[in-house]
Amino acid sequence: MNEVVYLDHAATSWPKPPGVLAAMQKAMEEAAANPGRGSHQMAVQASRVLFETRRVLAQLFRVKNPNNIIFTHNTTQALNMAIKGILKSGDYVVATMIEHNSVRRPLEYLMRTLDIQVDYIGVNDQGELDMQQLEACLSKNPSLVVCSHSSNLLGSILPIQRIGELARSSGAVFLVDAAQSAGVLDIDVESCCIDMLAFPGHKGLLGPQGTGGLYLSPEIELEPLIHGGTGSQSEEKEMPSVRPDRYEAGTLNTVGIAGLRAGVEYVLKETPQQIYEHEWALTQMMIDGLKGLPGMNLLGPAQGKERTGIVAFTIEGRDSTEIAFRLDRQYGIAVRAGMHCTPLAHYAVRTDKTGAVRASVGANSTEQEVQRMVEAMRELVR
Structure with missing residues (x-):
């Protein structure tokens, strides 16, 4: 692989x-x-x-x-x-x-x-x-x-x-x-x-x-x-x-x-505390890189707020499944798109018609991986 x-x-x-x-x-x-x-x-x-x-x-x-x-x-x-x-x-x-x-x-x-x-x-x-x-x-x-x-x-x-x-x-x-x-x-x-x-x-x-x-x-x-x-x-x-x-x-x-x-x-x-701090820092780095991209709508807590290692988003006029597919096939980046088995949350934030792309980091994720995700998205939304 x-x-x-x-x-x-x-x-x-x-x-x-x-x-x-x-x-x-x-x-x-x-x-x-x-x-x-x-x-x-x-x-x-x-x-x-x-x-x-x-x-x-x-x-x-x-x-x-x-x-x-x-x-x-x-x-x-x-x-x-x-x-x-x-x-x-x-x-x-x-x-x-x-x-x-x-x-x-x-x-x-x-x-x-x-x-x-x-x-x-x-x-x-x-x-x-x-x-x-x-x-x-x-x-x-x-x-x-x-x-x-x-x-x-x-x-x-x-x-x-x-x-x-x-x-x-x-x-x-x-x-x-x-x-x-x-x-x-x-x-x-x-x-x-x-x-x-x-x-x-x-x-x-x-x-x-x-x-x-x-x-x-x-x-x-x-x-x-x-x-x-x-x-x-x-x-x-x-x-x-x-x-x-x-x-x-x-x-x-x-x-x-x-x-x-x-x-x-x-x-x-x-320790969970150290793992949380590591994941939180990576999510903030990802949010910072994605915000401001054309059509970008970031979901969840605002930058700087506490959150687990999830950054979900939609791109206006773009299909979330297509974005995830292209991230995988063109850039080798594995994310998930769709409803994420939580339709109620999508209803709550009005993404029930579009779904969303979800990138999520873990205990062993790196800054380099986050940067590759950000760079790939910059190319995809051009």
Whole structure:
């Protein structure tokens, strides 16, 4: 493959730290048996892989008991587990206009099947939440408040600590979608009053695809999304009552989870704060280079404001998909174009008819890559 300027980290981070591949290879060679399904050495080693990964994730998110971290295949599965496991017929939910379809579609499904009610809190052009509207909706005693920590279109960062405090005071369960923030923003589930935290392994945590998880407060019980074998309490016809077994039916992706551990250890060593500062500096450099180009409309927080490593934009009179295609084929620059699985956010900033081009940096992105993106765009808009 030719050299790629990879600016699609909001979808999946790449390349991974070298330790990720090494950990996965070691797991395949030494721990490729089923965890929790046997007492032989390879099965025990596989179980140890899971335990150690839960431990470092608990350290990252300030979780007291690692067994309250449930492994999933991705954030989407974690969000479905949380939303479908907590809501009951007639419940009222407060969400936001920056939600990904991984939140919106389960909610819309439950609106049809369980007659739940949902209000989506508005955001302004910079992705800032309408806090007055939020407080008005919280006065109606919702069962669940769910929000993205950071928009995957705008890069805006929601004040989850304040939202969590308001949700708790209203008696609502608070679910945070950390798809764009895990590994990049500091997350303390206790201080932010987070009851459930859904996160991916393959983005800011720098692990492989097919990994992710859900932090579940010890105060919260969900109906399991999937039923099946766990290797524990096999004589019972119901799922086990103990965590994490209750929510982890079937064989887990042990090899991928081993890679996830290595990714999280890299994040802990570098620290989310340093990674955020690196990504923020690159986004400011990109904004500075793109602003003022003919027809350029930059989305999200203004230059100098806090944001995650996302810079999305439209060019007046130009198709976003065509721009992304030409960046790839002519310049070897990988970005994403379209609706980004977040139509509500596009409605909020009036790009629902055009979509947008999204360039997103990561922990290992460089100034040279950003400069190549800026130079390519200058040529394309001439």
